[in-house]
Amino acid sequence: MQTEGKVFKYEDNVDTDVIIPARYLNITDTAELAAHCMEDIDRRYIREVAEGDVIVAGWNFGCGSSREHAPLVIKESGAGCVIAKSFARIFYRNAVNIGLPILECEEAADEIRAGDRVKIDFDTGIITDVTSKKTFQSRPFPPFIRKIMESGGLLPSLKAAALPEDGGDNT
Amino acid sequence: MGMTMTQKILASHAGLDRVEEGQLIMADLDLVLGNDITTPVAVKEFEKAGFESVFDKGKVAIVLDHFIPNKDIKAAQLAKTCRTFACSQGIDLFFDVGKMGIEHALLPEQGLVAAGDCIIGADSHTCTYGALGAFSTGVGSTDMAAGMATGKAWFKVPSAIRVEVTGSLTPECSGKDVILTLIGMIGVDGALYRSLEFTGEGVGTLSMDDRLCICNMAVEAGAKNGIFPVDEVTLAYLRGRTARKPVIFEADPDAPYERTVQIDLGRIVPVAACPHLPSNTRPVDELSDIKIDQAVIGSCTNGRLEDMEAAWKILKGKTVAPGVRCIIIPATMAILREVVERGWYTDMIDAGAVISTPTCGPCLGGYMGILAEGERCISTTNRNFVGRMGHVESEVYLASPRTAACSAIAGYITCREV
Ligand code: SF4
Numbered sequence: 001m002q003t004e005g006k007v008f009k010y011e012d013n014v015d016t017d018v019i020i021p022a023r024y025l026n027i028t029d030t031a032e033l034a035a036h037c038m039e040d041i042d043r044r045y046i047r048e049v050a051e052g053d054v055i056v057a058g059w060n061f062g063c064g065s066s067r068e069h070a071p072l073v074i075k076e077s078g079a080g081c082v083i084a085k086s087f088a089r090i091f092y093r094n095a096v097n098i099g100l101p102i103l104e105c106e107e108a109a110d111e112i113r114a115g116d117r118v119k120i121d122f123d124t125g126i127i128t129d130v131t132s133k134k135t136f137q138s139r140p141f142p143p144f145i146r147k148i149m150e151s152g153g154l155l156p157s158l159k160a161a162a163l164p165e166d167g168g169d170n171t
Numbered sequence: 172m173g174m175t176m177t178q179k180i181l182a183s184h185a186g187l188d189r190v191e192e193g194q195l196i197m198a199d200l201d202l203v204l205g206n207d208i209t210t211p212v213a214v215k216e217f218e219k220a221g222f223e224s225v226f227d228k229g230k231v232a233i234v235l236d237h238f239i240p241n242k243d244i245k246a247a248q249l250a251k252t253c254r255t256f257a258c259s260q261g262i263d264l265f266f267d268v269g270k271m272g273i274e275h276a277l278l279p280e281q282g283l284v285a286a287g288d289c290i291i292g293a294d295s296h297t298c299t300y301g302a303l304g305a306f307s308t309g310v311g312s313t314d315m316a317a318g319m320a321t322g323k324a325w326f327k328v329p330s331a332i333r334v335e336v337t338g339s340l341t342p343e344c345s346g347k348d349v350i351l352t353l354i355g356m357i358g359v360d361g362a363l364y365r366s367l368e369f370t371g372e373g374v375g376t377l378s379m380d381d382r383l384c385i386c387n388m389a390v391e392a393g394a395k396n397g398i399f400p401v402d403e404v405t406l407a408y409l410r411g412r413t414a415r416k417p418v419i420f421e422a423d424p425d426a427p428y429e430r431t432v433q434i435d436l437g438r439i440v441p442v443a444a445c446p447h448l449p450s451n452t453r454p455v456d457e458l459s460d461i462k463i464d465q466a467v468i469g470s471c472t473n474g475r476l477e478d479m480e481a482a483w484k485i486l487k488g489k490t491v492a493p494g495v496r497c498i499i500i501p502a503t504m505a506i507l508r509e510v511v512e513r514g515w516y517t518d519m520i521d522a523g524a525v526i527s528t529p530t531c532g533p534c535l536g537g538y539m540g541i542l543a544e545g546e547r548c549i550s551t552t553n554r555n556f557v558g559r560m561g562h563v564e565s566e567v568y569l570a571s572p573r574t575a576a577c578s579a580i581a582g583y584i585t586c587r588e589v
Pocket of ligand 1: 273274
């Protein structure tokens, strides 16, 4: 798995209310919802984002509500990955569960600039900034989470009976 | 090495003798919760994946609260999806108009949460039930769908921060001032992925409503869950509400804590979180030059009976300042009924406030008090992000019910009776 695209850059604490404002949560169509992705902090985003592009942000990306609509609209908008210094917990598990690739990497989040072109190899966790020619090593996913991602999300993986390798499924 | 209280609950629900920080586990769930926004997404996933029935009809709760009674056609469609699903699945714990309440106030009140439970909810404030000595945490709709289908959820076992509480609160302060102070100290990601475990002799002085409010906002510090030890206050609350026996877990004396934060309740002062982060706290006394257009008293954080009482005590016999809209929203039908029965309803109306039926409403910028450009609101809710309650250029200050009521009377932010 890999992605390549240009970078949209944001600060710390990007919350789910700006990723997708609650005033749109009565919409059920994902494409219609995604038209409002990021609009409260960046109206350019939805106009300019292309398939495979990458969001780079600071600490605590996705804080706030549990709305799965947040990673869903990012995925629907075409973004191929979110790189952040850290993710809010529920956003992290929602992204995993719906199959939106996310990577934690402090160095990359600091050094990659808005508009840069980046290439990400999800198997190795290596992030390459093609514009600045720098590379960064992100923390790879534990095997259980990789399995969910590779099956395309939690429900498909449950159907495939993927369970944590070191886990305590006691059935 | 020992285990934290949270780790013990998780281990027992995963059928393991012990768990360690970072371990991935599958845990059995005692309750799976969803609301009118998150359930429809979960239902879609549930059906798409080809599941036919929920794992246990008595362990799935669906609560309509965000936009209920239906605020518009789209919200009506969402509610209808929930109704149809609840009906076709024969789900007992379905709360619609007439039985409704904000989920996190309703479930404990109805005795659906017991000490020692392991609960997920497709709503970030599901962490509220830690007040009762349960492990509960917010998840997304896909987790809800998987939980409904299998009765299980995956977790990464969290590490923990211990919050050692001493002393007791002054009459001007409540649980809201405690949790806002704590979030101000550690930041909105200060407890990221971790448990906040409250201990210390001061815990016994906090009421259940205070504890519910404190655990409710644990997620605002990034925490996976907040949790209180089970004591007399917990057992008294559970008695008469639930027939289920509480299962009491205690942290080991040598449980690993990443750090300990000390809070002396006696030194807490009324605080408010300024825009646009819950960690942006200042003593209320420093904010008296801030004029307000609206005061909201309600939500899963502060819509309980003690909150209504605190607001009523300030409002009775007074008048809301000219130009201020004061909106009061009891969190459940039972609380609303008490507010009526005790005569508080009349006193609040006489003061110039309006009272809504239970709903999240303005808390998430849904309806019943949306802010226009440049407007400012003092609110007992839990988030003050950009655009949370309406226009992107509106502002929300988070505070306790007492402070919100004092401010509604004064017309500016204050915790003094004027
Ligand atoms: S009251 Fe607010 S925070 Fe609580 S569940 Fe409703 S929308 Fe969420």
